[in-house]
């Protein structure tokens with residue numbers, strides 16, 4: 001029997017990188033492939049959820065499924081707008097995207113010419129999508145965040161958990177060799193409001209998606225005191 005525990009529930013997922021234009025030719029971005037968020041979208045759709053996947057620029061896509069609607073975006077500002085548009089209707093929001101924290105203040109309309117001197121580009125802050133939506137979390141809505149750190153990162157991730165009003169946060173550390181950007185596998189530490197701290201073994205992103213959805217499903221049924 002198929003597991004239809006998310007039947008009819010709206011799930012909003014952000015995934016992939018964002019690209020911040022410097023000029024028509026160049027941009028600032030990061031190494032996210034979208035694999036983790038895409039795995040979450042596929043597994044949630046298989047459980048009957050209606051998934052809105054706000055996907056930054058990547059060559060990858062989920063397997064076609066009638067329950068997955070993809071909204072392709074480029075920049076953090078685009079992702080912010082699309083996320084705001086779909087926030088109200090979502091029962092669960094998963095912030096898996098690696099959003100650029102900064103963008104060029106004024107992208108050049110023309111390709112910037114090479115000069116003899118150094119080039120300075122002023123960067124301004126992008127909105128924090130998870131934090132802004134977290135401040136407007138609806139009654140009964142769940143917000144799940146990811147955090148990417150280059151060290152152990154538990155303290156930073158706990159700060160993000162509080163600051164962004166997540167129900168739990170999934171910490172990726174670049175110290176773990178089979179985890180993070182681009183890989184087919186992941187290894188994470190799950191930190192929740194009630195001080196849970198669970199480090200998973202290395203597993204495929206698909207299996208991790210299944211386990212995260214199991215946890216979300218339990219929260220929806222109030223099995224966890226969270």
Ligand code: PMT
Pocket residue numbers: 014016031032033034035036037076095096097098099100101126127128129130131144145146147148149160164172180181182183
């Ligand atoms: O896409 P893959 O190649 O499969 O890689 C998966 C992943 C490593 C990108 C993913 O598992 C992951 O860890 N995503 C979060 C990456 C990140 O940017 O983390 P952060 O610690 O900078 O951000 C914390 C949280 O705030 C995240 O939920 C992020 O989506 C959110 N955020 C951050 C900045 C911003 N301006 N808006 C946000 O919503």
